[in-house]
Amino acid sequence: MPVTDAHRTVDAVWKLESARIVAGLTRMVHDVGAAEELAQDALVAALEQWPEKGVPDNPGAWLMAIAKRRAVDRIRRSRNLERKHELIAHGMERGTGPEPEPDGDDVLRLLFVTCHPVLATAERVALTLRLVAGLTTEEIARAFLTGEARIAQRVAAAKRTLAEQGVGFELPSGAELSERLSSVLGVVYLVFNEGYTATSGEGLTRPGLCLEALRLGRTLAELVPDEAEAHGLVALMELQQARAGARTGPSGELLRLDEQNRGRWDPLLIRRGFAAMLRARDAGGPPGPYTLQAAIAVCHAGAATAEDTDWERIAVLYDLLAERLPTPVVLLNRAVAVGRARGPAEGLALVDVLADDPALRDYHLLPGVRGDLLLLLGREGEAGREFLRAAALAGNAVERAFLLGRAETVAGPRPEGPTLGSLSRDFLGRPDLDAATVRSYGQTLGRLCRSLGEDLPAADLDAGAVARVFAAAWGEAAPRTWNRHRSAVRSFGAWAGLEGLDTGLGRRAEARTGAPPLDPAQLALLWDGEGRALRERVLWRLLHESGAGVGAVLALNVEDLDLEDRRARSGGSWVHWRSGTARLLPRLVAGRERGPLFLADRRPGPARRPAEADLCPVTGRGRLSYPRAEYLFKQAGRELDPAGEGYTLRRLKG
């Protein structure tokens, strides 16, 4: 067999078998990271042997056998037994004799681990696709239109967290079971949704992700046959997927549910959805959120034509769903159903309540729905504006085109006179504003335009609307941020002759405390992290130990250092350090006698040659810049920061 064919066969076998193999290995070694490594070893062996000897009769069992053998080898090799290895060996001994074959429960346990609540959501998704669905990091990255490094980082962070928190491989029970199960269901549905309506990019869907989610869901439902919600989720996904082929028209444009050709709905998936729904009902109990959403999907799937849709029943189901799961998106959909069942005015009232919710601030469907309801009420001008606003917010090209099309068909007479958008552009285009001010004001006005619509006639712009946008956008922001945007509005209002535009915006007192310093555990992880360069380790420790400003520390020269007394002169003051820096400094200095202490990675290009004082006389490299140092620290901190953003160097000050 040619090597490339073997490669593809190994890949196919792996994707079909990975869940069971990794799950079986995890039961042996109690660590998903180690289990995955062992499985990877087995894959390498397959790539070496299959091209010559052919694919074995039972490739899954072959891979499992090799991986188990590697596990035993590994334990024998590592004679300096750490506690963890002892545990592994112990587990292996207990399991001697015929190793029980991996069973479905192992896969279920694995799912509970990869979707564990101690992990961040993005980590759960990445780890589940990696270990249970058997996708490579590259495939996951492509599916989510992100970098491979980022996915690899998420997977690594997830494995580390699981190991640190000592997450076990037992099946949860009782109250914990339902919490853990809902986390698994959440991950599966998130993958499905990302595939069903891609949040970014050119294409509307990424069918691969939908398929992965369907598979995961179907597998899960078989593993927990008594859990109604697992079947509910499967029913929901099957029914939504059944419509996938009918959601776009001949030129790729998005079609609304009532415009779709129902003959193109996939009857096979509809039948599967109905069957899953029956299983959910048989499992009993009050219907949960997924089952309720599936019931709504059943109403649509069961209607032969759009006119036959039982909106009254759908509105009732949404009322129930809104009690169980009052997320902004559910509430918005409920408003749509209520609008259909009980009249557009009632629907619009529900939407307007939601308009102030910060979570829906940039959700393009909100103005989209509002536009629909306004249109039904005959308020065409407003409807057109809402569609334009929705189009500006949509992240997906197909949806954007659809919304622009809607706006065009209803566009009433263009508003006369200046609009919010035209005034904003004129205001920002004034020659007397400097670049920084333009950028700052631009943020404020851009937000107003996105939230209120660029085409809003200036005459309709009132302080109440501005105050609502502010509350939703910056209500939780730092006082400084709030005040900055507030002064932008004041300046804009004064310029445009719209006095009192800021009457709803009080000035906020600015506290002088910044973000708290990092705690010792985080610091240790930062400087002892794998693969950290010496330069970074010295810089970060020095900043931490000295409490000096970042600029002052980067300005240090080798000739300023007083290694004996652990201090250096920077400008007019002294920078002092302690033992951590002192230990590392000599290695960084490395025999240099003068020039910048912290050097850039490369020599500067001829066009950007810095001053002589900022060049190393030995290597010709320039001084490490503040932005570069800040960037490197942000990158390193990203893994530790629960928000995934990393930290600024200032946070190092002890």
Add this chain to the structure above:
Amino acid sequence: MRFLMTTKPSDTAADENLYTEMAAFVEELTASGVLLATGGLEPGGLRLTSAGGEITVTDGPFTEAREVVAGFALVEVRSREEALEVARRFRRIVGDGESVVQQVFGP
């Protein structure tokens, strides 16, 4: 990607063992969401031919029984290789004979 796997009738008689293995295989593929539909087909059946607007219906069995399909499976997989792997496992269970795997386009 969906693939239709069709299988031609074979001479080997099915024994108890084959039925058990096959049941387990079908169960496993259904559980993992790969197998969407499967079934066996009657030998013979009806044949319809249209020529010049005229439709002729013929009752089976037909002489070229070898070309007839005896069973099918509709699977949903990530790639052609995966479809092939599933079919390979199927063939290993049923023994000598012939199957055809074709990608399904649409709906």
